[in-house]
Amino acid sequence: MSLKKVATELGVSVATVSNALSGRGRVSAELADRIRRYAAKAGYVPSQTARALKSGRTDTLGLVMPDLTNPLFPRIAQSLAIEADRMGLGVLIADSRGSAEEQDRALSRLVQRGVDGILIVPQRGTTPARQSVPMVVINAAADPANTVSADHIGGGRLIGAHIAQLGHKDVVLIGDPLSDVQRDRITGMTEALAAHAKIRTRSAPDGLKDLVDDIRDGATAVLTTSDLLALRVLAELSRHGLQVPGDVSLSGIDDLPLSQAMHPQLTTVAQATEDIAERAIAIILSQIRGEQAPLLGQTIPMRLVIRQSTTSPKPQQGSQI
Amino acid sequence: MSLKKVATELGVSVATVSNALSGRGRVSAELADRIRRYAAKAGYVPSQTARALKSGRTDTLGLVMPDLTNPLFPRIAQSLAIEADRMGLGVLIADSRGSAEEQDRALSRLVQRGVDGILIVPQRGTTPARQSVPMVVINAAADPANTVSADHIGGGRLIGAHIAQLGHKDVVLIGDPLSDVQRDRITGMTEALAAHAKIRTRSAPDGLKDLVDDIRDGATAVLTTSDLLALRVLAELSRHGLQVPGDVSLSGIDDLPLSQAMHPQLTTVAQATEDIAERAIAIILSQIRGEQAPLLGQTIPMRLVIRQSTTSPKPQQGSQI
DNA sequence: ATGCTGAGGTTAAACGATTAACCATACAGA
DNA sequence: TCTGTATGGTTAATCGTTTAACCTCAGCAT
DSSP states (O other): OOHHHHHHHHTSOHHHHHHHHHTOSOOOHHHHHHHHHHHHHHTOOOOHHHHHHHHSOOOEEEEEESOTTSTTHHHHHHHHHHHHHHTTOEEEEEEOTTOHHHHHHHHHHHHHTTOSEEEEOOOTTOOOOOOSSOEEEESOSSOSBSEEEEOHHHHHHHHHHHHHHTTOSEEEEEEOTTOHHHHHHHHHHHHHHTTTSEEEEEETTGGGGGHHHHHHTTOOEEEESSHHHHHHHHHHHHHTTOOTTTTOEEEOSBOOTHHHHSSSOOBEEEOOHHHHHHHHHHHHHHHHTTOOOOOBOEEEOOEEEOOSSOOOOOSOOTTOO | OOHHHHHHHHTSOHHHHHHHHHTOSOOOHHHHHHHHHHHHHHTOOOOHHHHHHHHSOOOEEEEEESOTTSTTHHHHHHHHHHHHHHTTOEEEEEEOTTOHHHHHHHHHHHHHTTOSEEEEOOOTTOOOOOOSSOEEEESOSSOSBSEEEEOHHHHHHHHHHHHHHTTOSEEEEEEOTTOHHHHHHHHHHHHHHTTTSEEEEEETTGGGGGHHHHHHTTOOEEEESSHHHHHHHHHHHHHTTOOTTTTOEEEOSBOOTHHHHSSSOOBEEEOOHHHHHHHHHHHHHHHHTTOOOOOBOEEEOOEEEOOSSOOOOOSOOGGGO
8 A cells, every 4th residue: 555556546646645644735624534534444554664765764773782681681672662662763673792893783784774873782891883873872881972871870879878777887899890880880889888887899700709708707798780690699698508688688789570589589779771761762862853962971860679688787796706 | 875876976877886786787897896896985885775665675574572571582582683683684673561452553563664574472372463474473382373482391391301300209380370381381391290290280479378388298399480480489488498409399491591690500491592583584584585385383492401409309208297 | 781699788667755846726806 | 807826736856776678889690
């Protein structure tokens, strides 16, 4: 069903049909009505392709992620897909599989496919190559412009403050220092805890094995930079007979489904992925439409989710000789 | 950079440029070479949109999933995205958010966007509405044609046989009976265990609370239909002081990242998502190209991953007075 | 010279929608 | 009667590629 077919079958010109359906040109009310009804009945669906060719816009966004296997991907993808859909946009996915080169290849493939804009969660420590279409960076730490990110530092502060308030005086922070995001989270935790507690920092995954020593040495809480890492820490602790939260408090970040399935249920910090998606798409849409408002890095607050894995430290800290 | 621009700048016709670049028409070797070089230098990129309009094909597939938040989604999406990419296809995602109606809406949106075919992981118990483009169903249980699925029954058998071989005589199976896939997995487990053990079946999530009783009553293994459920079961068991695998063996299915992070590491069954993706895309490509070979449901074997959560039952089963 | 063949191009139509520019009719005002 | 102006359409160009059909020589045989 093309415009032309509808037109000839109705004995009018394609322009009239187009005008009637779009409501833009001048068509008498009754003819417009007749056309609309006929088109609906005949199942006419405008060709996005033809429209794209004419308008130069495909109403499609590209989404590039470093690793689709990343447990956070589903959340972001879902929020983005839903919001994009609300805005009448499609989302084309691409996996940048580990390397910066693959990331750039993914970018240019998307551009060649004609996407109107690109949403990208960049590889650790890389700056994606500039493209000919608007680009919004998601969840990069402290990038200059066109960035929408969860407030990782703030998130770190949130959990740090929670732990400080519980009265912990000796805590260990563990995360992967190669990741900007995780570094930011550690920074936040440190800020919130510095005045209240001794801080030990370990880097994952190598530092996992030192954790038990830290605890024997007096640490009463372990703050991790991700839920998955927290699960791993829990494994390590329980292998050595340490109870959470009895002997140690433990926290994650991300609020993955597993944080509710594990025992004890994990205290964590959630990203407002819907808000991130909404902002990201708003920004990219405004850029696509040429409103070059230099929207600077936007930061979306995180939310503390207190569950069972954190409590006040045991009063008797006597075991350390 | 359009064909036309390249053509006029080189003083030839667009047809010649097109022919030279595609290698299809008749162009003298040296002219073709000159054109190719110039096009490359000028950064000419063919418009996919125009090509799509002319050819009627967009080289794009739609991927519909019931819930992008499903922990299996990343794996499938990644495998599919990579394989599609290898075949020169793009992947447009859509979330069917819970309801069968939303699923059908997602489908028709994709069709309107002009995808050449659709890959769908259907909602539980729904049969997606037939569309005007080829469709391949992924991971539906026992559907008729055009289905590519992990062999869930076989996977169930695999883990069942493993447990039988370990010598368990009394096991409980737990899963969500509303899900076709999970039912299939239970079926497989049952087949493999029927001759060797007493089988108790519980449905998740309500049956979780009965598990401890089952074990006190003599059950020595709990087989779940998913890793996430296994984690939940582990939580329930340890809340009641039961050790895995000391007191009970436990297994999952899916081989999610968490199965390695938890303690003990989970014995599980993995889907060969790459193989599934490859088959699914091969099928849909052949349909798009009109080779209507009535490819019937294809089933991809699963793979047993033995880790630490399963062992032989304790010899002394004396406590059950 | 004349006709043929083949190589190497060019012309033009088509895909489907949008839209600027144009045309025709009716009716009002002078 | 003639001009002016809505009103309601139609024509045709355009976006960038692809491709069937056609044109134009050069070289060759008759």
